[in-house]
Amino acid sequence: MNQATLSMGNRSPSKPLRRALWQIPALVALAVLLAVGVNHWRADGIALVGDWSEDARFADASGGSMIVSLDRVRELFERDALLFVDARPASQYADGHIQGALNIPWQEVDRYFMEAADRLDGAGADAIVTYCDGESCDLSHELALFLKDMGFENVRVLVNGWTVWKQAGLPTVEG
Amino acid sequence: MRNLEISRSKAAYHAARLFMGGVFLYASFDKILHPAAFAEAVYNYQILPDAAVNLAALTLPWLELLLGICLIAGVWLPGATAISTGLLLVFIAALAYNKMRGLDIHCGCFSTETTEGPAGHWTVLRDVAFLAVSAYLTLYVFFRQKAI
DSSP states (O other), X not given: OOHHHHHHTTSOTHHHHHHHHHHHHHHHHHHHHHHHHHHHHSTTOOOSSOOOXXXXXXXXXXXXXXXXXXXXXXXXXXXXXXXXXXXXXXHHHHHOEETTOEEOOGGGHHHHHHHHHHHHHHXXXXXXXXXXXXXXXXXXXXXXHHHHHTTOOSEEEETTHHHHHHHTTOOEEOO | OHHHHHHHHHHHHHHHHHHHHHHHHHHHHHHHHOHHHHHHHHHHTOOSOXXXXXXXXXXXXXXXXXHHHHHHHTOSHHHHHHHHHXXXXXXXXXXXXXXXXXXXXXXXXXXXXXXXXXXXXXXXXXXXXXXXXXXXXXXXXXXXXGXX
């Protein structure tokens, strides 16, 4: 029998097991107490039970929903009264995007925004609608908040925009 | 000869304990500093019910901090190593589950910044390596600690 086997066999785990049985709940309880206590005390604490509804997740600074429905977007698009802004990376935009959309990749917003600012200003659209892809994609929301901060009005988010637009068979372009 | 083997075994154990302690301490800081961003990362895993997201996001980093302290200080090791191994199993299962269903999530493992990049196979492999170290520690604490 080798040394490892000898050593592994020279002790019953019952004592550490008994200790683990009270230490595990004690550590978890301590973590909960610290988490709740510090969260209560700190200035940027969060609600213990959060509102993860779509309207709350895509809210502006004052808590109002920034979401716009596909039907409303389609109506504005047909009247040529909106400007789409694609928040995805340039490579994904090049693979395909909503017809007429500008590209301001959120992760390179500083580089792309100055270039796009004139077109955003000059478009004279009733609404600016940002989009990305995926129910939990937050790029469009971050970009919409940024555009609002930059002074643009009526900025909205089409949630999961690329997918819902394609699924509705509405116009897209590549390149 | 036997003494040499025992001291090597002890050295490996202490190195593993300090390493995992460091990993948990490092993992906890950014999440404790940015609770809202970490809650979003937890939400994006789409595993927990909405009502449990914030409490889990608040508690997990503090649990990691406590584990880090216990492992480095060498106290409450049966509880700390068992939770460490259990947590890593849950992390790997959550990452693998979301990879399987094609959800492109950010790991939120060490940073709440989305610039950390989406979780990939490498993230899962890294956690499997941590799991191996943690499982070794758990076995050592439960079966061999008398020799320390």
